[in-house]
Amino acid sequence: MADAVRGLTREDALALDAADPLAAYRERFVIADPELLYVDGNSLGRRPLATADALQALATTWGEELVGGWESWIAWPATIGDELAPLIGAGPGETLVCDSVTVNLFKLAGAVLATRPGVVVCSPDEFPTDRYVLDALGREVVASAPEAEALRAACAGREVALVVFSAVDYRSGALADMAAVGAAAHELGALVLWDLSHAVGSVEVDLRGTDADLAVGCTYKYLNGGPGAPAFLWVRGGLIDGLTSPIPGWFGAADQFDMGPSYAPAPGVARFLAGTPPMVALAAIRPGVAMLAEAGMPAVAAKGRALTGLAIALHDQWLAPAGFTLGTPRDPWARGAHVALRHPDAWRITRALIERARVVPDFRKPDVVRLGLPALTTSFADVFDACERLRDLVAAGEHERVDPAPRRVT
Amino acid sequence: MADAVRGLTREDALALDAADPLAAYRERFVIADPELLYVDGNSLGRRPLATADALQALATTWGEELVGGWESWIAWPATIGDELAPLIGAGPGETLVCDSVTVNLFKLAGAVLATRPGVVVCSPDEFPTDRYVLDALGREVVASAPEAEALRAACAGREVALVVFSAVDYRSGALADMAAVGAAAHELGALVLWDLSHAVGSVEVDLRGTDADLAVGCTYKYLNGGPGAPAFLWVRGGLIDGLTSPIPGWFGAADQFDMGPSYAPAPGVARFLAGTPPMVALAAIRPGVAMLAEAGMPAVAAKGRALTGLAIALHDQWLAPAGFTLGTPRDPWARGAHVALRHPDAWRITRALIERARVVPDFRKPDVVRLGLPALTTSFADVFDACERLRDLVAAGEHERVDPAPRRVT
Numbered sequence: 023m024a025d026a027v028r029g030l031t032r033e034d035a036l037a038l039d040a041a042d043p044l045a046a047y048r049e050r051f052v053i054a055d056p057e058l059l060y061v062d063g064n065s066l067g068r069r070p071l072a073t074a075d076a077l078q079a080l081a082t083t084w085g086e087e088l089v090g091g092w093e094s095w096i097a098w099p100a101t102i103g104d105e106l107a108p109l110i111g112a113g114p115g116e117t118l119v120c121d122s123v124t125v126n127l128f129k130l131a132g133a134v135l136a137t138r139p140g141v142v143v144c145s146p147d148e149f150p151t152d153r154y155v156l157d158a159l160g161r162e163v164v165a166s167a168p169e170a171e172a173l174r175a176a177c178a179g180r181e182v183a184l185v186v187f188s189a190v191d192y193r194s195g196a197l198a199d200m201a202a203v204g205a206a207a208h209e210l211g212a213l214v215l216w217d218l219s220h221a222v223g224s225v226e227v228d229l230r231g232t233d234a235d236l237a238v239g240c241t242y243k244y245l246n247g248g249p250g251a252p253a254f255l256w257v258r259g260g261l262i263d264g265l266t267s268p269i270p271g272w273f274g275a276a277d278q279f280d281m282g283p284s285y286a287p288a289p290g291v292a293r294f295l296a297g298t299p300p301m302v303a304l305a306a307i308r309p310g311v312a313m314l315a316e317a318g319m320p321a322v323a324a325k326g327r328a329l330t331g332l333a334i335a336l337h338d339q340w341l342a343p344a345g346f347t348l349g350t351p352r353d354p355w356a357r358g359a360h361v362a363l364r365h366p367d368a369w370r371i372t373r374a375l376i377e378r379a380r381v382v383p384d385f386r387k388p389d390v391v392r393l394g395l396p397a398l399t400t401s402f403a404d405v406f407d408a409c410e411r412l413r414d415l416v417a418a419g420e421h422e423r424v425d426p427a428p429r430r431v432t
Numbered sequence: 433m434a435d436a437v438r439g440l441t442r443e444d445a446l447a448l449d450a451a452d453p454l455a456a457y458r459e460r461f462v463i464a465d466p467e468l469l470y471v472d473g474n475s476l477g478r479r480p481l482a483t484a485d486a487l488q489a490l491a492t493t494w495g496e497e498l499v500g501g502w503e504s505w506i507a508w509p510a511t512i513g514d515e516l517a518p519l520i521g522a523g524p525g526e527t528l529v530c531d532s533v534t535v536n537l538f539k540l541a542g543a544v545l546a547t548r549p550g551v552v553v554c555s556p557d558e559f560p561t562d563r564y565v566l567d568a569l570g571r572e573v574v575a576s577a578p579e580a581e582a583l584r585a586a587c588a589g590r591e592v593a594l595v596v597f598s599a600v601d602y603r604s605g606a607l608a609d610m611a612a613v614g615a616a617a618h619e620l621g622a623l624v625l626w627d628l629s630h631a632v633g634s635v636e637v638d639l640r641g642t643d644a645d646l647a648v649g650c651t652y653k654y655l656n657g658g659p660g661a662p663a664f665l666w667v668r669g670g671l672i673d674g675l676t677s678p679i680p681g682w683f684g685a686a687d688q689f690d691m692g693p694s695y696a697p698a699p700g701v702a703r704f705l706a707g708t709p710p711m712v713a714l715a716a717i718r719p720g721v722a723m724l725a726e727a728g729m730p731a732v733a734a735k736g737r738a739l740t741g742l743a744i745a746l747h748d749q750w751l752a753p754a755g756f757t758l759g760t761p762r763d764p765w766a767r768g769a770h771v772a773l774r775h776p777d778a779w780r781i782t783r784a785l786i787e788r789a790r791v792v793p794d795f796r797k798p799d800v801v802r803l804g805l806p807a808l809t810t811s812f813a814d815v816f817d818a819c820e821r822l823r824d825l826v827a828a829g830e831h832e833r834v835d836p837a838p839r840r841v842t
Contacts (some may be wrong), residue, residue: 052495085462123682151682271534272561297532303710382628
């Protein structure tokens with residue numbers, strides 16, 4: 023990418039942008055302030071331009087068609103699920119958009135545990151809401167890293183019902199070997215449920231090809247669905263008939279408008295709908311999903327590897343000498359599209375970047391400055407400039423002027 | 433209202449409109465087709481004009497402030513809950529807007545049952561999703577009508593944990609005596625949880641004044657929040673500390689961004705948040721809530737009684753002779769803002785009204801044509817014209833030309 027002696031330059035980054043087949047996608051998103059370097063799209067993805075029209079269209083349908091709008095809306099959780107399916111290697115009719123990741127995990131894990139004895143396995147580094155939900159399900163939770171060997175070792179001699187891991191770790195960005203973990207889970211007689219929140223839209227996910235059983239994930243990060251956009255859930259086709267949601271709502275009933283004396287689950291994955299899904303929020307999910315499907319995940323994931331590769335090279339060139347260590351795998355095939363830069367003063371550095379350097383990353387405890395680099399909205403120049411500003415800020419001691427008391431940053 | 437001999441005329445309805453202090457609110461909603469008589473606002477409320485700006489503002493904040501938008505969004509479930517509080521007699525800090533009615537009922541009922549032994553009481557006529565959720569909680573469900581005497585009789589000698597009723601019945605429109613039912617529940621040692629879906633925005637609800645314990649409700653009917661708009665939940669202030677959500681998500685944790693090893697509930701009602709709430713959908717809830725708060729529930733409820741009163745008078749004048757019976761209480765203080773017109777051929781009559789008479793009510797099994805009459809968007813002339821078209825349609829046998837096979841109508 024560059025001569026090792028002279029080091030990487032901004033011209034190298036611009037050359038990468040010039041050769042980037044996805045570069046034009048950036049123009050299809052709101053970039054209100056071109057000087058602001060937004061490297062937190064893995065927390066909240068940028069807004070597609072098309073979202074405004076999608077919301078307006080929903081508002082028009084609601085205003086004009088009134089309750090008749092439900093003739094089409096009723097299918098949206100499944101329709102948008104199918105639109106999302108190519109991003110995760112799902113078959114048709116297996117994916118739903120509804121509720122939150124938290125509630126979807128509760129429904130799927132609860133349904134599995136109702137049919138299977140044994141412990142649940144999860145990583146102690148799993149995203150908190152996932153751990154909290156699993157802890158509440160009344161089964162022993164066994165700790166394991168999201169790796170096949172660790173899983174086998176942790177579960178030796180145990181009866182295991184369910185293994186839950188994030189495909190991409192929210193802090194380190196490490197990408198699990200989904201096929202190997204899935205195979206190990208199945209050897210143990212368990213099902214495997216993936217949280218794809220940081221994986222969907224950033225790496226190639228092949229749920230069917232890696233023999234996964236269940237999945238949940240987020241649409242407001244790399245799918246650009248908007249703040250708090252409804253989540254998705256996926257269940258392998260052959261598995262669905264044996265599962266019943268622990269939250270049996272009318273949208274998941276076999277005949278929603280029969281309103282009979284007792285609940286019978288709908289055929290297929292629709293049984294995992296609960297209450298009425300928020301159509302305004304569902305409408306906002308479609309533009310981002312459509313762009314990713316159009317760009318294709320092979321190209322999107324390849325650019326993610328290149329963007330994170332550039333960030334890692336700049337870490338080595340500038341940041342390691344300034345006291346940072348890399349918290350993300352160097353193997354491009356073993357990471358998602360975000361990079362964890364570890365530093366003892368990460369909290370103040372993050373605040374200083376936001377307040378004084380017009381760079382927006384986020385902080386994750388205890389010591390991570392997290393740079394999220396979504397392929398459709400991040401240029402190589404962004405990565406170069408963000409790392410350069412970070413280098414200069416730390417060199418100037420700017421972060422030492424920040425109030426050390428933590429405040430909330432999402 | 434009119435001379436009993438000559439009967440009600442359209443001039444009577446127009447006179448009521450001329451004297452209606454709330455008449456001008458109608459102009460603040462989308463009325464795309466003035467000839468269409470929409471009497472299904474209790475299924476999906478009309479769209480406020482202001483919703484377009486609210487959605488645009490959310491889209492702008494998302495586009496421009498990016499993740500920084502969360503500095504304000506994070507408070508919205510509680511903020512909008514407090515905006516809604518005056519409509520239901522709630523105190524500040526007791527109400528949240530989040531999830532669906534189904535999920536909120538699951539959380540609140542599950543939290544109560546985790547702390548109290550005994551059966552659950554519910555009406556066999558309760559809205560289906562509520563019955564399905566309660567059936568799934570692992571306790572015996574005892575049937576009772578939503579009346580104090582019936583409750584005492586059904587529970588004699590039983591240990592009762594929780595009583596769940598709709599304040600306004602979704603089919604009949606009957607309004608429960610919330611104070612009397614609450615007192616009876618408390619005599620039994622139980623807590624009372626109200627589903628306010630058909631009550632909020634239609635009648636005066638006084639949760640604190642009637643000694644209620646918990647409540648859930650819908651924002652897409654009389655609150656005009658949009659299709660599938662997120663629901664609300666309410667917990668009496670003194671009760672909250674003893675309750676923990678069965679779905680412990682990160683938004684309900686004491687320190688959301690501490691991301692520590694185990695879940696500790698947030699202080700107050702915020703512990704009943706689960707995953708990230710959909711802000712686009714929350715934004716759409718505010719305009720309708722604001723208009724109802726501005727109009728004041730005493731005036732809104734009074735107009736509701738007058739509108740339903742007119743519908744009942746026209747039922748007696750025109751529809752009873754045509755084979756209808758009234759399925760709604762005649763006492764104006766004992767009903768919500770919708771009227772159930774019962775007829776053996778209700779399904780085909782409903783379809784014929786929609787397809788051939790430009791009147792949109794809805795059908796509820798087995799025999800109800802349901803007219804929803806939200807005060808801010810319904811004129812007395814609408815009620816007159818809808819009942820007149822219904823009369824004429826049945827007299828002409830138009831409904832007999834409708835395909836009798838049921839299809840879905842929400």
